[in-house]
Amino acid sequence: MIESHDAEYFAEHLRGFVPPASFDAHAHLYRSEDALDTLPRHVEEESGDVGWAAYVRALRSWMGDRHPADGLFFTVPKPTLDRPQANRFVADQVRSRPGSRLLLLVHPEDDPQAIEATAESVPCAGLKVYHVYSGRSDSFDAPPDQFLPEWAWQLAHEHEWILMLHLVRSRALADPVNHRYVRDRCRRYPRARLILAHAARGFCGAHTVEAVATLRGLENVYFDTSGICEPHPLEAILRTFGPRRLLFGTDFSVSELRGRCVSVGDGFLWLYEHNVDWQGSQFAQPLRIGLESLLALKQACRTLRLTDSDVERIFCSNAHELLGLSRPARSVQAVYRRAKQLIPGGTQLLSKRPEMYAPDRWPAYFAEARGCEVIDLDGRRYWDLTTSGIGSCLLGYADPDVNAAVLRRVEFGSMCTLNSPDEVELAELLIALHPWADRVRFGRTGGESMAVAVRIARAHSGRDRVAFCGYHG
Structure with missing residues (x-):
């Protein structure tokens, strides 16, 4: 019954938004012995493993024909994990999927040469790191350099690999320790491609909104949407970087849990089935986190007025180009050649x-x-x-x-039969700036303004000849 409701909800609210053959840039596949206690059991295969078949079956149950066609997969970051075996399981699941790739989960104490050799034998696109391998009990307060080793950056730079980083510390990207680290390493290793998971861990959306501009100018930083249930961190990324740096991700199998993450002051709280009395509300019942995340992404795209091609970039093209699965179309010179035939x-x-x-x-x-x-x-x-x-x-x-002034005016109407009072305010400002003038006439173009000025000069002086002295703008 619940599965049917989820499928109906997706069909009504999201099917028209999610394009077919999407690419999931953040998903977990894992063996039964590697599963975390907090992950859903209903997605498991009979063996207890959660592989490609379980992934497709779970997402198809509510996304229907809009479930991702391929993805970027890695195991779960468990402290006691047998990482070589866990990575091998993911590699075996991905090997038969030419459109998918995996990230190797690594520990700072791993042998870089061994990791490099393993990566060459599997369809590997890079490395995944996690704070539980920082070597400290309070790992949620670990700076990135304590669990993302320098050798990982060096390998990523050499091979043009992806590094998947889940920021921690209480304020995530808004913590100067974090955003200074990201800026420094992205500049030091420009051929490495850094994905900041969960919209730079924007579970408290205000953190990403506050700090995403500190990363402007970096050409090798990307963000995924996984697990984000509020639109404003995604909107901040889109405003700062446009639609080319954001990648759709489900965070499977977290996506199959019910609940959502909400910003609370300067932090966040995960609401699950087990920690909230949902019976206390007459109307609210928990949706899958995957549904909540897609709703947030849809609202962000709507707020930024993204086109269908922009949305397709987020769901597919960006990941394909980043992973080398497709080459971006080179169109700018072709468009200009066509323009010369028309203009x-x-x-x-x-x-x-x-x-x-x-x-x-x-x-x-x-x-x-x-x-x-x-x-x-x-x-x-x-x-x-x-x-x-x-x-x-x-x-x-x-x-x-x-932008803010223009958008406000557009939202409330940019033209009307009546006049805009802004022209009076602007006229007063211009006269204050130019004390030799006591009146203002507005023109639509430079040419029109020049024509008005010439007419006034000829009428006032009684002369017909005009000296032309250059470009009038």
């Missing part, structure tokens, strides 16, 4: 023609722009040291204050 000169402004800089090389079109950072249609990143979009020279692209 005289290819662009609306002479100054924006790529031929003015580097023909067949200069990126004609942008997909994202923030501050001085520009991302072209092919996902390549640049620092803009040219004209900076002319009007954006002082503030940079997508200035937060400007």
